[in-house]
Amino acid sequence: RTARFTLDPAFRVAPVSRRTFGSFVEHLGRCVYTGIFEPGHPAADADGLRTDVLELIRELGVSTVRYPGGNFVSGYRWEDGIGPVQDRPSRLDLAWHSTEPNTFGLDEFIRWTGKAGLEPMMAVNLGTRGVQEALDLLEYCNIPGGTRLSDQRVANGAKQPHGVRMWCLGNEMDGQWQIGHKNADEYGRLAAETGRAMRMIDANLELVACGSSGSSMPTFGQWEATVLDHAYDVVDYVSCHAYYEEKDGDLGGFLASAVNMENFIADVVSTADHVRAKKRAKKHINISFDEWNVWYMSRLQGELPKDEWPVAPRLLEDHYHLADAVVVGSLLITLLRNSDRVTSASLAQLVNVIAPIMTEPGGRAWRQTTFHPFAQTSQYAVGDVLRVEPVSPTYQTAEYGDVDLLQAVATHDEQTGATTVFAVNRSQDAPLALEVDTRAFGPVRLAEATTLAGDDAYARNTADDPDRVTPQPNTSAAVDGGTLRVSLPPVSWNVIRLV
Numbered sequence: 011r012t013a014r015f016t017l018d019p020a021f022r023v024a025p026v027s028r029r030t031f032g033s034f035v036e037h038l039g040r041c042v043y044t045g046i047f048e049p050g051h052p053a054a055d056a057d058g059l060r061t062d063v064l065e066l067i068r069e070l071g072v073s074t075v076r077y078p079g080g081n082f083v084s085g086y087r088w089e090d091g092i093g094p095v096q097d098r099p100s101r102l103d104l105a106w107h108s109t110e111p112n113t114f115g116l117d118e119f120i121r122w123t124g125k126a127g128l129e130p131m132m133a134v135n136l137g138t139r140g141v142q143e144a145l146d147l148l149e150y151c152n153i154p155g156g157t158r159l160s161d162q163r164v165a166n167g168a169k170q171p172h173g174v175r176m177w178c179l180g181n182e183m184d185g186q187w188q189i190g191h192k193n194a195d196e197y198g199r200l201a202a203e204t205g206r207a208m209r210m211i212d213a214n215l216e217l218v219a220c221g222s223s224g225s226s227m228p229t230f231g232q233w234e235a236t237v238l239d240h241a242y243d244v245v246d247y248v249s250c251h252a253y254y255e256e257k258d259g260d261l262g263g264f265l266a267s268a269v270n271m272e273n274f275i276a277d278v279v280s281t282a283d284h285v286r287a288k289k290r291a292k293k294h295i296n297i298s299f300d301e302w303n304v305w306y307m308s309r310l311q312g313e314l315p316k317d318e319w320p321v322a323p324r325l326l327e328d329h330y331h332l333a334d335a336v337v338v339g340s341l342l343i344t345l346l347r348n349s350d351r352v353t354s355a356s357l358a359q360l361v362n363v364i365a366p367i368m369t370e371p372g373g374r375a376w377r378q379t380t381f382h383p384f385a386q387t388s389q390y391a392v393g394d395v396l397r398v399e400p401v402s403p404t405y406q407t408a409e410y411g412d413v414d415l416l417q418a419v420a421t422h423d424e425q426t427g428a429t430t431v432f433a434v435n436r437s438q439d440a441p442l443a444l445e446v447d448t449r450a451f452g453p454v455r456l457a458e459a460t461t462l463a464g465d466d467a468y469a470r471n472t473a474d475d476p477d478r479v480t481p482q483p484n485t486s487a488a489v490d491g492g493t494l495r496v497s498l499p500p501v502s503w504n505v506i507r508l509v
């Protein structure tokens with residue numbers, strides 16, 4: 011079986027946006043406490059930040075980080091997390107049936123982003139709160155000084171403004187589970203009013219309106235249209251959220267999850283552009299895909315604490331296998347393929363909670379299987395995204411009909427001349443031969459080819475065996491006479507670099 015496509019530097023989609031490689035830190039389970047922050051851990055620095063985790067985050071190549079939620083933000087009072095730690099209250103976190111100790115808050119988060127080299131992306135609470143609290147938070151963050159809240163920030167030790175540019179106007183407000191859930195008109199008006207007022211403080215903000223929590227939401231499509239009817243002029247992005255899991259042992263369907271993401275993006279783009287046409291607007295609204303991942307959400311009800319309110323319980327600690335990593339790679343390919351309209355994205359989440367990085371309290375930090383496709387794409391997707399149109403054998407899925415075995419995208423860096431192909435073989439039983447016509451680039455040579463694969467699609471990394479699933483050299487790759495030839499093993503994620 012052979013799949014083919016042509017590479018050409020003229021087939022340019024858009025520049026690679028660094029913000030595609032964002033992630034997400036929510037006050038949820040052990041993402042913050044014993045994840046990124048653990049005073050007393052042997053690797054913790056003077057601020058209580060785990061340096062072993064910081065190192066892995068740098069290696070992962072994360073750009074922006076969304077904070078502090080998620081569902082958590084819709085009941086959060088940001089003021090609880092600033093000032094002297096001993097004066098901060100403990101609160102009930104209704105979203106995750108936990109106790110929030112508030113020993114880590116806004117200023118600690120910003121200090122952590124500085125150390126990790128990340129851009130902060132803040133979410134405001136539009137569940138239990140509204141315009142005024144969002145303005146207060148923005149004043150605290152972005153005004154240099156001379157006002158009550160900005161002076162308070164300075165007094166709390168942050169002389170320089172936090173300079174946060176990206177702001178999410180609430181979180182998943184279409185979801186019945188969301189504290190302060192609203193209908194599309196209610197939320198659209200609140201988002202527009204909040205955003206408009208925030209721009210009066212700082213005209214240079216980039217604002218994200220909540221789109222649907224998933225394309226299967228009953229209000230999907232109409233939600234985006236109504237919200238943007240209210241907020242089109244005020245916002246820059248509409249969000250998409252999508253999580254995937256293998257259901258009923260249907261691995262083939264799971265490996266095709268990107269078909270859903272691709273359709274989701276196309277539908278949101280056309281809805282946003284429909285509103286644009288109605289309004290005769292000049293600007294386009296882009297997509298912030300600010301929650302995406304594999305998540306075995308079907309297990310959630312069994313995980314949530316019932317009668318007790320623990321601090322930092324083990325929640326959503328999915329242990330990912332090889333097939334999960336292949337799906338994560340395939341979702342990254344989809345985000346890149348749509349780089350003309352998806353200009354920001356956040357892998358949800360970063361540490362312990364449905365995360366590429368795991369930690370043990372007081373112990374080790376290690377890479378899940380899903381760490382690898384993200385790290386490789388962040389490192390090697392440089393320059394422009396190139397459109398590729400594979401001609402591929404297909405396979406049958408119950409959910410999506412006939413699906414290509416091959417999924418691929420490429421990037422080309424004009425500065426260095428480097429070209430990288432990212433490819434997934436969705437076949438469960440056979441390698442796929444890939445032939446790529448590279449003649450449009452002139453003479454090229456192979457720099458490196460790696461594959462994440464193995465005999466067991468369900469093999470996992472663990473704290474004791476953290477490198478069981480890692481990219482290995484693919485010795486089948488060769489370039490000859492203007493053709494790259496490579497064999498892609500079954501259920502595999504592949505990166506092939508040409509110079």
Ligand code: AHR
Binds near residue numbers: 079181358359
């Ligand atoms: O990422 C986990 C949760 O998924 C987030 O809190 C919420 O926004 C989404 O439903």
